Amino acid sequence: MTYYGFVFPLVVAIALVYSASRHEEWPRIWWQALRLCGAIFGILLATTVVLLLINTQV
Amino acid sequence: MPHPTVDLKNRHLAALLAWMVPGLGHFYQGRTGKGVLYSTCILSLFFVGLWLGEWRIIYWRWVSPLANTEAFCFNYLGQFFAGLPALPALIQATLRHYGHDPILWGFMAEPTQNEINALYRHGKFIEIGTLYATVAGLLNFLAIYDAFDGPGHVAEDEPAVASTTSTEVIEAGASA
Numbered sequence: 001m002t003y004y005g006f007v008f009p010l011v012v013a014i015a016l017v018y019s020a021s022r023h024e025e026w027p028r029i030w031w032q033a034l035r036l037c038g039a040i041f042g043i044l045l046a047t048t049v050v051l052l053l054i055n056t057q058v
Numbered sequence: 059m060p061h062p063t064v065d066l067k068n069r070h071l072a073a074l075l076a077w078m079v080p081g082l083g084h085f086y087q088g089r090t091g092k093g094v095l096y097s098t099c100i101l102s103l104f105f106v107g108l109w110l111g112e113w114r115i116i117y118w119r120w121v122s123p124l125a126n127t128e129a130f131c132f133n134y135l136g137q138f139f140a141g142l143p144a145l146p147a148l149i150q151a152t153l154r155h156y157g158h159d160p161i162l163w164g165f166m167a168e169p170t171q172n173e174i175n176a177l178y179r180h181g182k183f184i185e186i187g188t189l190y191a192t193v194a195g196l197l198n199f200l201a202i203y204d205a206f207d208g209p210g211h212v213a214e215d216e217p218a219v220a221s222t223t224s225t226e227v228i229e230a231g232a233s234a
Binding site for chain 2: 003006009010012013014016017018020021022023024025026028029
């Protein structure tokens with residue numbers, strides 16, 4: 001397991017706890033956690049791509 | 059149709075319990091599902107972090123954050139909110155401050171500089187472990203706030219929030 005694998009449990013835990021602190025109904029908690037996971041991973045991926053591009057161009 | 063209500067019971071006690079053990083405040087309020095979710099996520103992150111850090115990454119030093127920034131343990135400010143699991147560090151630091159030997163076989167006692175250097179030779183696991191434990195504490199801050207004040211966003215079809223105090227006020231107003 002590479003170091004990058006450790007980001008998954010971290011992001012999932014953050015998304016679940018944050019969503020649970022925002023809502024009381026389980027369908028809403030799951031749905032927001034899923035969306036938040038997607039958003040965080042999307043931003044992480046986009047940031048990584050941008051940094052890689054900058055790194056290879058400099 | 060009556061609007062369902064989340065009864066926070068004694069919200070101050072619930073917040074204290076939520077700090078002591080992640081999820082305990084929610085069990086006290088009868089919000090069992092949330093209690094399970096909080097305790098699973100937060101305690102798993104905390105103990106996996108501790109394990110990755112070879113059980114030596116959580117410690118506290120009684121130093122001034124202004125006079126000795128290098129020695130001040132910023133990470134512990136987050137880890138503290140994990141509650142009782144992080145409390146031995148505070149006890150060990152206090153014992154050391156007053157010149158006593160550590161207890162519990164030195165669990166969460168401040169390691170020597172040589173031990174810290176040896177830990178960091180293990181690579182990134184120490185940093186990841188520290189991050190996990192710190193984030194776990196910060197996440198419990200959200201859980202404590204949820205136990206104290208209820209969910210942050212209540213939609214029309216979600217249960218409204220009431221604590222013992224507010225319920226008593228409503229009942230007193232109705233009977234007057």
